[in-house]
Amino acid sequence: xxxxxxxxxxxxxxxxxxxxxxxxxxxxxLIFAFGAILFKVFSKHFFWSEVVLCLxxxxxxLLLSLITKExxxxxxxxxxxxxGLWTGGWFTVLSAAMGIILSGIYGGCCVLFQKKDPIPxxxxxxxxxxxxxxxx
Numbered sequence: 001x002x003x004x005x006x007x008x009x010x011x012x013x014x015x016x017x018x019x020x021x022x023x024x025x026x027x028x029x030l031i032f033a034f035g036a037i038l039f040k041v042f043s044k045h046f047f048w049s050e051v052v053l054c055l056x057x058x059x060x061x062l063l064l065s066l067i068t069k070e071x072x073x074x075x076x077x078x079x080x081x082x083x084g085l086w087t088g089g090w091f092t093v094l095s096a097a098m099g100i101i102l103s104g105i106y107g108g109c110c111v112l113f114q115k116k117d118p119i120p121x122x123x124x125x126x127x128x129x130x131x132x133x134x135x136x
Contacts, residue, residue: 024075
């Protein structure tokens with residue numbers, strides 16, 4: 001339960017910054033990454049193979065950032081990396097997929113109403129995580 005609460009807190013802090021400033025503070029990402037590693041070590045759940053698998057969704061997002069020339073920002077990829085450390089790879093994949101679906105719906109509404117502002121992804125990742133938790 002603690003990892004999911006930490007993941008929600010992590011995303012909530014970043015979502016507020018993403019909405020307000022359209023940027024993600026690296027300091028928050030580093031603090032929560034360090035916290036996730038400490039949590040795993042002290043709860044005796046630190047296995048390198050598991051850590052690598054938890055980082056796969058974030059690595060995929062970072063690759064997308066590189067390919068799309070930051071249409072999906074590097075901050076989003078780093079956020080998914082850290083979320084994977086807290087909640088695990090599969091849960092992160094489900095949360096990110098739900099976040100992408102929800103942001104796509106919002107983007108469709110923006111197209112209908114001719115809004116052209118950039119869409120912050122972290123709030124949708126937070127909402128996606130909450131939806132996955134509600135149905136888990």
